[in-house]
Amino acid sequence: MESLRMIEDWPVPNAATAVVRGADGAVLGAHGPQDQLFPLASVTKLLTSYAVLVAVEEGVFELDDPAGPEGSTVRHLLAHTSGLAFDEQKAMAAPGTRRLYSNAGFEVLSEALAKASGIAFADYAAEAVFAPLGMTATLINTAHRSPAGAGGLSTVTDLAKFAAELQAPRLLDPSTVTRATREIAYPGLSGVLPGFGHRRPNDWGLGFEIRSDKSPHWTGTTSSPATFGHFGQSGTFLWVDPAAGLACIALTDRDFGPWAAEAWPAFTDAVLSEVRR
Template identity: 55%
Template sequence: MDVLSEIEDWPVDNAVSVVVDGQGAIAGQHGDTDRPYALASVTKLLSTYAFLIALEEGAIGLEDPAGPEGSTVHHLLAHTAGYDFDSEVIRFEVGAKRGYSNCGFEKLAEHLERETEISCADYAQEAVFAPLRMNSTKIAGSCAKDGWSTAADLARFAAELLTPTLVSPQTMADATRVHFEGLAGILPGYGRQNPNDWGLGFEIRSTKNPHWTGASHPAKTFGHFGQSGTFLWVDPVDRLACVTLTDRNFGPWAAETWAGYNERVLKAYSA
C-alpha cells in the first residue's frame, strides 16, 4: 500500500497528497488533485516567489525601508521586523528575534504595490501563476493567508522550487539559506524554537524539534504549513517535494500526524 493512502485515515473530510521528484514529475499522488483548497499561510510561498522575482527585476530592493522604523524588505521577508503575528503592534526591536507575522507580509505587499503600482495578487498572477500554468490558483485578499489552489497547481509550483526557472539558481539558493542566524522565536503550533531559522519567506527545518516534517528530513528542507491544514515541503538534498492539502484546520490532529507521515513519505520516495 502506498504511504500516501494514509491520508484516508486522517480526521478530515477531504485530503490530497502529491509527491514531486527531482525531474519535476509526479512520483505519487492520492486524492483529487483538481479540488481547490484554502491555503492559509502556504500562501506565503506563492507571495515569496513573487517578491523574489520583483527583487531580481529590480522592482524592489532587499534593503528598501519597509515596515517599522529601521526595518527593511529583508527584515520583513525573514520575519524579524518586530510585528505581532496578525496586527501592526510592535512586539520587539527590529532584528532582535524571529517574530512570525502575517502583518509583515502584508507590509511587503504594500511596498511592492507602491513601487510597481501592481497589487501583490496581480504581480503573482502575472509573474508566477501564468508562466507555471497554475490556472486554478489565486490570492483573494491577504498575500499572507488568502490563497486558494489545487494540488495539481502546487505540484507544478513545487517542481519550480526544486528546479527554478523564473528566478536564478543563485536567488533560490540565497532565499533558502538561513537569514539573521541564531534568532529564537515561536513556530506557530509547535512552540518556541531556538534557533527558529527562516530564509527569505521560506521556513527552514534546520534543527527544529518538534516540527511538522520528519525527523530524517535534511536540515536544508524548506517550505511552509498553513492553519487551514495544508503544507508544502521541498527537500533539496533528496530532490523531493510533497504537497498535502486538507479541509480541516491545523490542530492537535495535525501536530500528531504530519511528522510521522512526512517521515514515511521521505523514506518511501527517496529509496
C-alpha cells in the same frame, strides 16, 4: 506511491497529496482530488515570497529597501524579523533582533510591492508567478483576505508545478532561490514556530521556514535539516527536502491541530522511506 494512501486515515473531510521529484519536476505519486480548490492559509506565504523575489530580480525594489516600521526592510519582512506583531501593524521589537512570526509583516510586504510596482499585489503574483508556471487555478484574494495566508487558494495540481519550480527554478536565478531557502536570514534568532512553541534558534530563510534541527516539527523525523517550506492553519503543507531530491504537498479542509502534528511527521517519514528504498 503506497505511502500517500495514509491520508485516507486522516480525520479530515477531504485531503489530497502529491510528491514531486526535484531533478525533472515529475510527479512521482498523487492521491486524492488533485484539482479540488483548497484554502492554503500560510502556505500562501511561499507564493507571496516568490512574487517578492521576482520583483527584486526585476528591479521593482531591493531587499534592503525600507519597508515596514522604522529601520525595517523588505528582507526583514520576508524573514519575520521586522519586529511587527503577529496580527497587527504594531512594532514589538527592533528590526533584526527577534524572529516574530508576523502575518501583519506579510501584509505590509504585499503593500510595499504594490506601491513600488504600481500593480495590485494579487495581479502581480498572478502575472509574475502563476501564469508562467501554468498555475491556472491559483489565486490570492486580497479584496477581503490577507496575502499573509487567508487569501490563498490552490490545488495540488498547481502546487506541484510550484514545487517543481522551487527545485529547478526557471522564473528566478537559482542562486536567488538558494539564498532564500538554504541560507538562514539573521542567524541565531529565537522565536515561536506557530503550533509548536518557542525554538532556539527559529531558523528562517526569505519567506521559507528552514527545518534545521527543530524538534518536534511538522515535517518528518528523518527529514534533512535542509528541508524548507511552510504549513498552513487550514491543514496544509508544502515541503522540499533537497537531500532527498523531492517535494511533497498535502492539502486538507480541516484546520491544523493535534491531529496534524501527529499525522504529518509519520506521513513524511513514510514518503521519504518509500522513495529511498
